[in-house]
Amino acid sequence: MSGNSAPEAPTLRRTLTLPLLTLYGLGVTVGAGIYVLIGTTVAQAGAYAWVSFLLAAIVVAFTAFSYAELATRFPVSAGEAAYVDAGFNSPNLARLVGLLVVASGMVSASAVSVGAAGYLGGLIPVSQSVLIIAVVISMGVLAWWGITQSVSVAALITLIEICGLIFVISWGFGMSENGGVTPAELIPPLTGPHWSGIAAASLLAFFAFIGFEDMVNVAEEVADPRRTIPTAIILTLIAATILYVAVSIAVLMSVPTDTLAVSAEPLTLVFANAPSSVQVGFAAIAVVATVNGVLIQMIMASRVLYGMADRGQLPTVLARLSPRTQTPWVATLFVAVAIMVLALFLPIESLAGWTSQIVLGVFVFVNIALIMIKRGDSSGGDHFSVPMVVPVLGIVTSFVLLGSTFL
Structure with a gap:
């Protein structure tokens, strides 16, 4: 019997631990936002940009707790x-919500690709289009390589970029001319x-917090998800908020707001009077x-496509x-091509704004879903749980921030 049985289909590996998952969340959250969008946030909020980041964190917090319960249920x-x-x-x-999540991931990655090319262009005299293509292809290959390898690399890079932000804070407060x-x-x-x-800048600042929800989409690759995912979400949100507010204040005190507002490499301006070795070193960290x-x-986007296709909601290919x-290679290839096209043909401000609007819409649906699930399930269960007021406030705050885009 065993000799004639068909070989088992490959499955996702549950290898992600709490440190790796937390660094995964911090990697997409921290890298995607503050390095790229502090300038455009200052352009709208001026010296009060740090308040926009704080408001965005409050909006995110309620939905983050909703995600923590849902991720342990499912x-x-x-x-x-x-x-x-x-x-x-x-x-x-x-299916619609799943596709919106995929779209948010691809549009977000496109915006960050443009930002990466901007920093990289300061080190290498190559056209932005060529740099964008190189970034997307290299990251696509790494994403295909394997979840443990790619997330381990991402975790290492995350530690580097967090050190870079701490360096910005230290230099901005201690070494930079005011x-x-x-x-x-x-x-x-x-x-x-x-x-x-x-309020308008809070939508861009919200983009900087997008990332904690990505952790739930690798849940099938997390060891002990019911314990690991809620803790990782909370740690990611706390660390990101502290870093964002501190970096914003340090940059605002070091660089004139009108200069920040028009810069494609905003954080490098903190080191304008630093030795060239310091400037080049930080630019390299920003690229990474x-x-x-x-x-x-x-x-994240490739795993969502994989998960939906595996449940028959999208083409099985x-x-x-x-x-x-053991990675979803077709979904990864599709996502990489889409990211490249968006990054090459759309401006970063539009990409960031669209990402925030899409994610806020998803947040509303997810919070309503949790309310409906909790109303129909009074048994408790072995999962993380939040009071009913949490998803309600998640809906209200998401709607308020989404409505600010039309003011």
Whole structure:
């Protein structure tokens, strides 16, 4: 009997531990945002950009806890699609939400690819288009290589980019000449038109927090997901908020706001008067950080496509795994090509704005799904649980931030 049995189909490997998963979340969150969009955030909020990051963190926090419960109830790839399917009992709506998640990952990675090419162009005199193509292809190969290898590389890069941000904070507060605002100018008055700018900038700042939700889409590759995922989500959000607020204040105090607002390499401006070795060293860290964001979003989007295809919601060709690497190679190839096209033909501000709008829409659906699931399940169960008020506030805050884009 055993000699005639068909070989088992390859499956995803459960190898991601808490440190790796947390660094995975930090890698996409930190690398995708602050290195690229601090300048455009300052362009809208001025000296109060740090407040925009704080407001965005509050919006994210409620939905982050909702994701923590849902991920422990349904520890599968294509998490959002599975949550919505369970809550709404609508496969079509689940498919739509899953595709929105994929779109957000691809658009986000495209924005970060443009940012990576901007930093890389400061080191290598090559056209931006060529650099974008090189970044996307190299990250696509790494994503295909294997989940443990790619996430381990991403984790190492994440440690480097976090050290880079700590360096920015230290240099901005301790070594840089104070060419920006004073501490008193960082405090916004309680009323005034500046709050519309802060609210608008919060949408861009929200883009910088996109990443914690990506962790649920590698749930099938997480060891002990019911314990690991909630802790990793919370640690990612806390660490990212502290880093973003501190970096924003350090940069605002070091660099004039009008200079920050028009820069394609905003964080390098902190080191304008530093030795050339310091400038080049930080530029290299910035390249690595932004490239890391591309890799992790690519992993996430390909896993969502794989998970949906594996459950029959998309063509089964997208569920094909490489026998050698046990990664979804068709989905990874599709995602890489889409990222490259978007990055080559659309501006970074549009890409970031669209990503935030798509993700906020997904957040609304996910929070409603959790409410419906909790109303129909009073048994408790072996999973992380939050009070009903948490998804309700997740819906309200997501709608408020989404509505600010139309003001």
